[in-house]
Amino acid sequence: MDKIETLDALTGATREAVVHLLYRMADDELIIGHRNSEWTGHAPILEADIAFSSMAQDEMGHAQAYYEILHALGERDPDTLAFGRKPREYRCASLVCLPKGDWGFSLIRQFLYDAAEQVRLTALAESSLVPLAQLTTKLRGEEKYHMMHGRTWVLRLGNATTESHAKMQAALDRAYPHALGLFEPTEFDETLAQAGVCTREEELQKQWESAVAPVLDDAGLEVPDSARPVFGGRVGKHPPELAELLNQMQMVYSIDPAAKW
Amino acid sequence: MSAQTQNSKPTREAPASEKVGRSKRVKDIWNVLQSVTDPEIPVISVVEMGMIADVRIDGDRAVVDLTPTFAGCPAIDLIRREIREAVLSTRERDVIVNVVYDPPWSTDRISDVGRKKLTEFGLAPPRDCCVNGVDTLEKVECPFCKSTETxxxxxxxxxxxxxxxxxxxxxxxxxxxxxx
Structure with a gap:
């Protein structure tokens, strides 16, 4: 596979496909980062508060790094991309849009999301697009602590008490169909795969299922067998909660988008 | 590029950057970067942290490549600014500070001196970055009493x-x- 050494070397259909891929990844990171930040000051214990706040900071940092690549590819500047778009312009999956729910739901969501991110970053570290491979190699190292955190809590709460188990199972039942939506096929998958930029979504999904299944099993949790993926996010169709989240997140920015901070 | 590179005004003193060789200029930049610290760990310089990937001279301009510790590090813009100011406090008149991800920063890039300073600061230094699993965080040596019963x-x-x-x-x- 020929390497694409610089962003400038991206052209035509490949360039368009890379832009779409970056929007998907950046928007997922931004929105789950915002959801995680809703635990700042509200988590059950101080360490949990710090954990979700730190993970929020990581995800938003990653979103910013992706938006910067998009900007280098001719899209608007990172702040405008984060704060200046309408809901239908976002390409995030429904999983990240859902309200934070109880702490168990946020934990399960983050666990499923981080595992998906790990699979995608691992694939992208081998990407033919060199600047993306370099960035994702870096980001993957940071994610390992998210995985440790998620795994630790999923195992503990899945196996602790009848109540904690029931809450975690209910959270998994709710989150799983949305997590499958992280791998929504897009019209760009074939182009990305052919160019060696990113593995096909269906292949990533298989890797993800193999990664989460043993942990869920050890936690005594059952993957809902009739889970039907919730699609739509990658083409801008979102649950109403995204618009509510954006209203809040963009409130200050939209008062004066040109303000200097 | 700028008036400094032209000789249209022979009476004006040539900038110092034209009087010394590139290797000396690069060496002096590395030296001055020792004064720039990570604002969250003020005892250790960006050089000792392994955050400086490269220093070079490109024409009349100094170029510093900065490889960030964490992509989400809120201090990056501040560190870039401080690097810029530090370099401009030397003979250099123009500097560009790039953020790069190649080489990716890892804790293995922290120098031995840096590790010693972290310990003195009361922060247990990082272990081998290639270790995975939660045991990478078990039995970390206490920076105060050196016990591993932690x-x-x-x-x-x-x-x-x-x-x-x-x-x-x-x-x-x-x-x-x-x-x-």
Whole structure:
């Protein structure tokens, strides 16, 4: 596979496909980062508060790094991309849009999301697009602590008490169909795969299922067998909660988008 | 590019950057970067942190490549500005500070002197970055009493790069620079 050494070397259909891929990844990171930040000051214990706040900071940092690549590819500047778009312009999956729910739901969501991110970053570290491979190699190292955190809590709460188990199972039942939506096929998958930029979504999904299944099993949790993926996010169709989240997140920015901070 | 590179005004003193060789200029920039510290760990310089990937002279301009510790590090813009100011405090008149991800920063890039300073600061230095699994955070050596009878309290700490531990020997909480 020929390497694409610089962003400038991206052209035509490949360039368009890379832009779409970056929007998907950046928007997922931004929105789950915002959801995680809703635990700042509200988590059950101080360490949990710090954990979700730190993970929020990581995800938003990653979103910013992706938006910067998009900007280098001719899209608007990172702040405008984060704060200046309408809901239908976002390409995030429904999983990240859902309200934070109880702490168990946020934990399960983050666990499923981080595992998906790990699979995608691992694939992208081998990407033919060199600047993306370099960035994702870096980001993957940071994610390992998210995985440790998620795994630790999923195992503990899945196996602790009848109540904690029931809450975690209910959270998994709710989150799983949305997590499958992280791998929504897009019209760009074939182009990305052919160019060696990113593995096909269906292949990533298989890797993800193999990664989460043993942990869920050890936690005594059952993957809902009739889970039907919730699609739509990658083409801008979102649950109403995204618009509510954006209203809040963009409130200050939209008062004066040109303000200097 | 700028008036400094032209000789249209022979009476004006040539900038100092034209009087010394490139290797000397590069060496002096590395030296001045020793004065720029990570604002969250003010005892250790960006050089000792391994954040400076490259220093070079491109024409009349100094170029510094900065490889960030964490992509989400809120201090990056501040560090870039401080690097810029530090370089401009030398003979250099023009500097560009790039953020690069190649080489990717890892805790293995922290120098031996840097590790010693982290310990003196009360922050247990990172271990080998290639170790995976939660045991990478178990039995971290206490920076105060050197005991390894320590427990992991929290994977996440006051900054993105730190975890929180407790030493059962000297009964102190301490922070550890996580390996990435």
């Amino acid at each position: 427990d992991l309290e929290s994977i996440f700490g006051p900054t993105l790069c730190r975890s929180i531990h407790y030493c059962r020997a000297c009964l102190q909480s301490f922070e550890h620079f996580k390996s990435v």
